[in-house]
Every structure is written in structure tokens, then in C-alpha cells.
Amino acid sequence: MKKTIIIVDDHLLIAKALESIINNFPGFAVKGVAENGKALIEKLQTSEEKPDIILLDISMPIMDGFETAQWLRKNLPDIKVMALSMQGDDQSVIRMIKYGAKGYMLKNTHPKDLEHALSKLSSEGSFYPEWAEKIIFSTLNGDKNDKELKISDREKEFLSYTATELSYKEIAEKMFCSPRTVESYRDQLCEKLGLKTRVGLAVFALKNGFAES
Template sequence: MSDIRVLIGDDHRIVREGLKQMLGDLSNGLPAMVVRAEAQTGPEVLEAVQSLGGPEGLDVVLLDIALPGRDGLDVLQALRKQWPSLPVLMLSTYPEKQYAVRCIKLGASGYLNKSADADDMVGAVRKVAAGGLYVSAAAAEALATAVGKGAGQGAEMLSHREHQVYRLLSAGHSVSEIGAQLGLAPNTVSTYRARILEKTGTKNDVELALYAERHGKQGAPG
């Protein structure tokens, strides 16, 4: 049986080392999981996948949501566009109910909290490498809730770009700072801000920050 070839995209070296050890220690007679490449920024993930030929050289991409240079959700969309058959398992420190639905809607093969135990992590990698969808009990509950709400409400109604702006606004960044980080004109960011305030039912940045804190989404996910 062939090895499962993995790329780890995470900006923290200790996390990458921990994942490598975890994957290497738990083969249990099954195909070994071999880390073919590591990347610590969004652009580096895309470059590594490109250099390995996408699914020709990789079976799974383990991708952190909070990556410098280009966040994991943007990278996920880019990978889905160029390499639609390459499974991507998203990782974050935030609970499934906050990002699992968004990631799966964008084409991820699964969403896993970094606090998951080693057996769950390895099981998730094996499942998505085999072409399956990994959904934890918490993620399944979040998906069911989203379906029940239909179009969703509040932050769930935000588009991907609106959600990026929302995260940065709620973390205290100014319109000009957000524009520089996302490569958008300030007036474009202001337009997104107006839509976000309307969809979340808030009137200003202070109310938005309080809203984000109540919903556990303040700042960028890890």
C-alpha cells in the first residue's frame, strides 16, 4: 500500500513538528503518513503544492486558517480552483461551530480543531486522503444548524471577503490597515464594512467588536 503524502501549512514551527511526530507515530500497520513539504505562509503553501504537482505528489493538505501572507480560506479557494481533486483538511484553534460550515462550503474535505486527540487527527487525515469527508460530531451539529437556518443569520450571512473584513474590524484594525492587508482600496473596505454592520445588526465598530466577542469570533482564528 502506498504512503499517504502530506503537506503541512502552519506558521508555527512547534505545531508543524507536533503534527509530523503525530502522523509518523500512528501508522499502526496501515499506510505510513509521510510529510512531503511544510509551509508557513499562504503563498508558500500554494508554491509547495505547485512544485509537487498537486495530487500527483500529494494526498492531503493540512491547512491552518490563520496564515500570514494569505489566509487559509483564500488558499483553500485557490487550491480548489487549481487542484479540485486534492483533499484539504482545515485546522484551527477555534471550535467547529465557528468555522466548520464556512470551510466545508468553500470546498474543504474536513475541519479539525487543533486540540483534537492524536487518533482523531490521524483518522481525519486517512479519511480525507481516501476521498472521504471528515466531519466531527461538533462539525456535524454546526452543519445541521446551518441547514436549519437556511440562509443563516448575522455573521453566517457574510461572504468570504466580508468575513475577512469582519474579523479584522472586530480585532480593532482600521479601514486603511485592512485595505493594505487585503489589497483593497479604503472605499471598498468601507463598503464591506457597511454591509457587515447591516447584516450583523450593529451600528458601529464598538458594537461590532462586542458582537464578535459574544459570538466567539473576535480576531483572526488560529
């Protein structure tokens, strides 16, 4: 049985192009298109059959991808959400992970890579492209606890802020220290965990209970 998909994108030409591409993937079928999160919710609430996957743009009017992902996580957590966006910055990735997205792809990806991503998402429950997988998940094997890693209380506090939208300067204000001290926490944790970016720190924090999802 084919996995069903709803595409959420405010650019109709892009959505229709994606629909045509995906309908040529063996094992997948697009069952609808919505122009924003609000339109998606209305579609879901009036349909008895729910899709397996929602391919979700981020930047949209009325109700964007962040708000939509939050609603889906709360109301329909069994539906797998994959972000498909032009935004590849750290903050966007962090927020979508925090709000429950199980995959993240850029719109300039090759159709074959998109097919691969959807297949992995369906079979394994999540998928991130190689650039994110190497940075984020390479060391998140779950077999090290905070004692083995010797994460200090202040580093734990810093980790709790990494999955937020706060800048490092704002985190420093919250922690009543200087931005340079916050940067030292970041550098120390990256070295301990073998990570390179805030995205990786945020995912580690979320997966290990240092930050709220």
C-alpha cells in the same frame, strides 16, 4: 501506498510536532511543511508530485487558510483539504466549507482522533468531528426537496445569505426587513430541518443549491 500530506502552519514548532505525530500513523507520510498559503503554492508549483491531503491552518500571515482553500479549490480540486485550527467558531467553519475544505479539526484534538479523521477523509472523501457531524449533517440526507419542506421564497433568500460573512443585522438590511424577522426565518428553518446552528443552515444551503459555493 501511504497517503501523502503537506502541513501548512506558520508556527514551525507546531508543524514539526504534527509532522512527527503523523509520520507515526500507518498509511500516512508528511512530504512537506509550508509556513503560509503563498509558500504552499510555490511548493506545489515546483513539484510534480502533489499531496493527497493538505492539513491547513487558518490564521496565518501573508496568505491565510481561507485564501489558500479558495486557491486550492480552483487550481487543484483533487487535493483534499482539512482545516486544523484553534478557531472553532461558526463563521470559520462556514467559510472553510464554502471554500472547499472536506474536513475540520481543532488543534487540541487527540492524535488518535486526528488519525481517525485523516483515515475517514481518505476513504470517504470528507470528515467532520462528532460535534459538527451531529449538528450539520444529521438531517442533510438529500431526500427532501424544498416543496416537501415547504420552504418559502423569503426563507430561500435568507438561506442564500447564510453561507456568507454577513451578520444577521446585515442580512436583514439586504432583505429589507427587521433583524427580528430574519431571526424568525432562522428559527423556522432550524425547526423544519432539524438543525441548531447557522453552520448547519449554511451547509444545507450549499448542498441544496440555495447558496453559491
